[in-house]
Amino acid sequence: MELELKLTTNDLLAVETDALILLEAEGGKRAELAQTMAPLYESGEIAGKFLEFTLLHGVQGLKARRVLVAGSGKPEKLDPTGLRKIASAAVRFLKGKGVKSAVFALDGPALGNVAPAAGVAAVATGLLTGSWEPDRFKSTREPGKSVASVEIAVDLTGEGVEKAFERGRIIGEALNLSRDIAVEPPNILTPTAMAERARAMVQGTGLSFEVLDRDRMQQLGMGALLGVAQGSAEPPAFIVMQYKPENPSGVAHLALIGKGVTFDTGGISIKPSEGMEKMKYDMCGGAAVIGAMQAIARLKPGISVTGIVPAVENMPGSKAQRPGDIVTSLSGKTVEILNTDAEGRLILADAITYALQLGCTHLVDAATLTGAIAVALGHTSSGVFASDDALLERWMSAAKDAGEKMWHMPLDDEYRDQLKTVYADIQNIGGRWGGACSAAMFLKEFSGETPWIHLDIAGTAWLDDEKPFLAKGPTGIPLGSFVNLAMGW
Ligand code: BES
Ligand code: ZN
Ligand code: ZN
Secondary structure (H helix, E strand, O other), X not given: OOXXXXXXXXXXXXXXXXXXXEEEEOOOOOHHHHOOOHHHHHHOOOOOOOOOEEEEEOOOOOOOOEEEEEEEEOHHHOOHHHHHHHHHHHHHHHOOOOOOEEEEEEOOHHHOOOOHHHHHHHHHHHHHHHHOOOOXXXXXXXXXXXXXXXXXXXXXXXXXXXXXXXXXXXXXXXXXXXXXXXXXXXXXXXXHHHHHHHHHHHOOOOOEXXXXXXXXXXXXOOHHHHHHHOOOOOOOEEEEEEEOOOOOOOOOEEXXXXXXXXXXXXXXXOOOOOOHHHHHHHHHHHHHHHHHXXXXXXXXXXXEEEEEEEEEEEOOOOOOOOOOOEEEOOOOOEEEOOOOOOOHHHHHHHHHHHHHHOXXXXXXXXXXXXXXXXXXXXXXXXXXXXXXXXXXXXXXXXXXXXXXXXXEOXXXXXXXXXXXXXXXXXXXXXXXXXXXXXXXXXXXXXXXXXXXXXXXXXXXXXXXXXXXXXXXXXXXXXXXXHHHHHHOO
């Protein structure tokens, strides 16, 4: 059940709730607590450190049944991303403590320079993402484990604050939708099922929707994608979701393209069995696109946006493609397959060409594309590859506002040499060194002169271990950046 959110201007002293969440800055002392809780401040138990939580019961002078003091660090260092993490971690902290209702007080000097609207949006998103758990497939869920409703209490409401609240809620719900899809196991989330999830999302949004089946893809000539799909008994699905603004602000048409490999065994170039279960997450880019399209449909930016998810399963069936095969992509370029595990770039190549055929003027793809990007950047930043400086600048600013870390990676022409073959126009792997860069270079071949960004999210799309502010499992990255890019166009 999704967390219920509300915006209020309650009097904090009088509010009756299971838990009142109060921010406390480093070195600060809230008036509501200064007298009765003085020993906790003196002993340093409440120090206001970022993500420090102290749960108090029966605080005198307050009607709330509990007070959760949430450390927010130095006010001058707090930004909306930090606030989002605090809200998320607060909900996670309160889970399993019998707390059903809570009030998050967005007030006081702890907020530093965070503007009220930005703060409300961040808290709304954080409360929702914090409430999400990867436990959909447990047959019994412990009663009382989840917080049912949270009110965000602000000093003053107004149109700006209410709009920001809506936007924060819409992004939080989209992130959770994307994580719901991404966490489904690969026996259930087949390419067909992924298309059904997208179809269900689109209902009532006004988005137009189409799924190309194998026959249609064959007619069109998507040989690169179909080569990957042919080793699986599950048919591929090419998902297209389109948003058209009522009053377009210009002629730009953005494509958001997400890798949708519902399971990546590696195919004939099969992966080692250890950790292979994580390859159910090889569709996280696609799930982020589906979630982003839901948010875009609700937020109605002034730019046309087409979401494309090529969904396939990479299996080593008897019809599977072999190393040495040569396939003809939708672009007409031929590709020599040297490793069937480098499948993401093959399905994305055809998706990129399809986006160009639809008339998209700017392309952004997100893919769990290479292990090499995680070797380079770890689990902190996603790798960003760009063919156009203006789009890169827009992207980096959209990502910064979303609190999704991105690191600009090189795309020098030299990487193209690693993809040369005498047998076809290009080969699908570029050797041991710079694996994330040669993979990106492969995609660039298909985007041509159209401004394009590629995000390698193999290190950031899911968490192997939970964080105080996020459950184990899919993160939703880069959905927030997708939405900001469209909204800020
Ligand atoms: N889906 C994988 C990339 C991946 C690896 C994502 C680890 C998340 C975690 C991708 O399809 C793949 O297998 N890439 C190969 C490319 C290689 C064969 C050139 C890789 O990274 O090893
Ligand atoms: Zn692979
Ligand atoms: Zn893959």
